Structures are given as structure tokens and as C-alpha cells.
Amino acid sequence: MACLHDHSCEDHDCSSDWSLYKHIDLSKVSALNEANPGSVKSVFKAWEERLNTSGEHLESNEGDPELLVFIPFTSDVKIKSISIVGGADGTSPSKMRVFINREGIDFSDAQSMQAIQEWDLVENMQGVLEYQTRYSKFQSVANITLHFPENFGGDTTKIHYIGFKGQATQLKRDVVATIVYELMPNPSDHKTRAESGGGLSHIE
């Protein structure tokens, strides 16, 4: 499902809507079949920069248009819609399949697994198209995997921008990593007003 912006962007600041990129854990973003390792990090940027094709972009290996992008978030997010700006001359991806909260997916897994949602993409050179999600399924997303199986006939697949619209919650899905257990209370943690002011209660 694709929708067009039915207003001009001067009315409100679109960039605030597309600010989920700030909650992406960039150091852990990875892609499979990318031509330049690490180039996947360059596609997560502010809304204003989405048409900026001069910098680095994500490109797949020669002769193989498939791409798999793994994106972890720093906290759980709710994703309302996704926007993709691809390359010109048939290098834009034509299909997108996403998987939620699954780590370590590779191409054979992606091809055999049932995706949470799939979209047929169109060439989105102006960056105005967004693809809405079935919001109920995207309520607490800790990480998302995007699989682009095909493109519009180009030798490689190029992606300049991936944007997420939605809300960030402050929750984290991860298991609690470090817990400190106290065997005995530490008096310094429990200073009372009476102690500083002088009074009957006295903690030694």
C-alpha cells in the first residue's frame, strides 16, 4: 500500500515524523550482499537528506540484486510506515519483505520464511512515497530485517535512503543484563532528613 503526501511539506515539518532514524543502533546495523562493507549505515539519515545521492549509498554486489538489511533499534519502536529511495535506471528495489525481532536471518532463511508484511515497491525518485505498515503487527519492534529480493532490471540494487515513521517507546526488549543484589542495606543510601537535622533516628 503506497500513499502520496497529500500536502506540501512546507505546512509542517516532515522531518520530525521521520525521526526514527535517531533510534537506530547504527553500530549494529548490518547488510548481506552489500558491495562495500559498512556502506549500509549511510542510508539512515534525516528526511531532508533523503534525495542527496552524492554521498555513500548501499549497493548490492555486481550481478546480484538481492539485499538483506538488519536494523536494530536502541529501544522498542512502533513503525507506522517505511520510505525507500532507490537508485535510477532500474536499480531501485521492486519488492520488500520485512521480518520483525528475528536476528541472524540470511538469504536462505529470508527466502523460506513467511514475512510479516510484503510490499511491491515503485521507483521513488522524489522520495515522497511511503509504505504503510499493518500497525498492529509493528507495535514493539526491537529490530527489523528488510529483504529486497528483486529490482527493476538493473545489474545491481542501489538504495539511497531508508526512513521509518513512527514512535519510539522508552522500553527495551532485551533481557536485563546487569542486576546488583544487595544482601544488606547500605545506610548511605538511606539518609533521612532527621539524620542531617539531628533527631531521634540515628543510623550508624
Next chain:
Amino acid sequence: MVLEATMICIDNSEWMRNGDYAPSRFQAQADAVNLICGAKTQSNPENTVGVLTMAGKGVRVLVTPTSDLGKILACMHGLEIGGEMNLAAGIQVAQLALKHRQNKKQQQRIIVFAGSPVKHEKKMLEMIGRKLKKNSVALDIVNFGEEDEGKTEKLEALLAAVNNNDTSHIVHVPSGPNALSDVLISTPIFTGDGEGGSGFAAAAAAAAAGGVSGFEFGVDPNLDPELALALRVSMEEERARQEAAAKKAAEDAAKQEKGGEQPASSQDATMTERASAATSEAENKTTDLMDDENALLQQALAMSMDDPAISHDVKDTDMSEASASDPELALALQMSIADSTKDQASQSDMSKLLADQSFVSSILASLPGVDPNDPSVKDLLASMQNQPEPKEKNDDKPSDEEEKK
């Protein structure tokens, strides 16, 4: 320290019976595998290694990726030689084993020992390589054993298809006097990508490369720390004893010379002792000494040339530096301070002596660690000579002296 899961593919085909690698190709391969497992698990404790065989009845996984070195070494026992190697199937099974690793954060790597002829087509190998690259699996190939025409070409093509940013390597090991493991130690297969090697690999390399050159006293501190420590302590004691004896001799000899010569000569003495002790030690040690000696010599000579009032501060700083690096030298310098403060008149005489180019050059030449052709030393000599004599004459003299040496 990259976190990695590795699958090692062993060739246990009939071609491994051959003895052109001592003791047999298969044994050499097994030793190499043991070393690689050790290096991987040492470089990062969370690394896992698995092993599979490619020949025999078919591709068989002996142990899935695990960090338990004992399990890996145990499974290498009782392996039978036979059959033909199936390289393509081996790599594919290895890829599958890596896919099901427990820790998905580990990088995937396959190490293949290709000892027998490769019967697959180049195209098929390239396809496999591309699939590995697509799934970001790195591949290391050890080409040994049979030297089939086309085998090298096929393996190089496979590497080219897999290689992504130099994470994959190929090593050709011809049969020869060196063991397979020794040759592999220095390759990037062992040392990892640009890490400079784990301690294990470096220690093993040094030990294998010929004992003495790698380590002080020819003993690996990793293997026998107590022995290494004992040797070092006894060397220090011997050095101290020799230094004391030499100092005494130097004192007697130096009574003819002026006080200011003390630092140079006792330094000479200490350095000669040190040098004689150090002849059995590694090259790097001597170069370090040379640098120290150069600096200290310059300081000593500068000290003796300077105005005693000014030189006091210099001496103090020198003392602290010297004592930090060498207590014997500190003693020598202290003696020189005592002497120069007592003996003001001797300064002029001493300067005359130092002005004597030939004398100074002979001292410098006798110091084994000091290279008279060193530009810093040359400069020092030149600057020294500036005071009593004209510069050109000095430049000629030292160069003559140095040419003679």
C-alpha cells in the same frame, strides 16, 4: 580479537598418504589444524571452531563449532584416510554448520585444506564462492599436496569470487623442509586480518623460527616462566658482578686520566660488559641499548664539556634518567659529579683530552653499541671541537678516524 566461528575442512583422501610433507601429508595437516584451533581460541575466548572431513565415505562433520579445544583435538584422533575429496560439498556443509552457530554475532569463516586434485569445474567453484560472499562468509584456502595443473587456477578463482575486502586468503605450501604448520604460522590465516597476531601465534612463531632469536635466553616465557625468570635473574647478578669488577679496574686505569673522563670510561666499561653479556641476546635488545647509549653518551660528553655550574642541573636530570634505566650508569654518573665538583682545574685538561679527536673516536669505536658514523655522534664530535679547534679540521679528523675503523 575478532569474534569468529570457524569451520575447518580436512582432506582425508587417499592422496594424504604421501610422505612429501614430513611425516605424512595427513599428519602435517593434523598438526596445522591443531595449531589453528589453538590460535583461534586464544585470540578470543568466545571464538568457536568446528571440524569436518571432506573425503572418506562422504562429508562428515566431526565436531560442530565449539570453544572447547579438548573436544576438537580429541576428534582428530582415529581419522581414517581414504576416498576422494569433495570440495564443493565440504564447503557447503561447512556453510550450513556455520549458519546454525549458537552465537549469531560471530563472523563466519571456513578454512579449507586442499591437498588432493580438485575435480569440480571452475564455474561451479565460482558459484559457491559467490554464495559465500553473499552470506558474508570468509574463506581461507591452504593449497598443499598435489600440484595439479588447473588446481591452483581453480582455487584462485574460488578465492576471487569469495574475497570481500581481503578477508579471505589463499596460501600455497610446496613440499619442502619446513613443516606445513611452520609455513602457515606466518600467514594471515594464522595471524588474522591485520591484527598482528595473537600472543599464541607470535610465541609459536618465534619458537619455531629458531629458538634464540625469538626470546631472551632462548626459552619461551609462555612455556616455562620459572626457567625464564631464573635465567634473567642470574644474568642480572652476573652483570652486576662484572660491572663492579670492571668499575674497579676502570677506576685504577682512569686515575691517570682526568676526573671528567670517568663517566665516559666507566660507561665504556659498563657498556662493554653489557655488550659482552648481550652478544647471546636478541638483535632487538642491542638496538635498544644503542639508542640508550647514544643518548647517554651525548649527555655524558655534554656534561663534561659544560660549565660545571650549569652542568649541575643537567647532571641532576641525567642522573634521574640514568637511574631509571641503569643503576650502574647512575653510579658512574654520580662518580663523575663528585669528581668534577672536587676538581675544577681538571676541567680544562679534560677538555683538552676530549678535544683530542683520535682519543674520543677510539673510545666511541670501542663502544660496541655506538656507531661512529651515526649522525648524532658526528654532530656531537663536531660541536665539541668547535670550542678549542676550528670546525673544518674536526670534520676531517673524525671522518678519517671513522674511515679507518
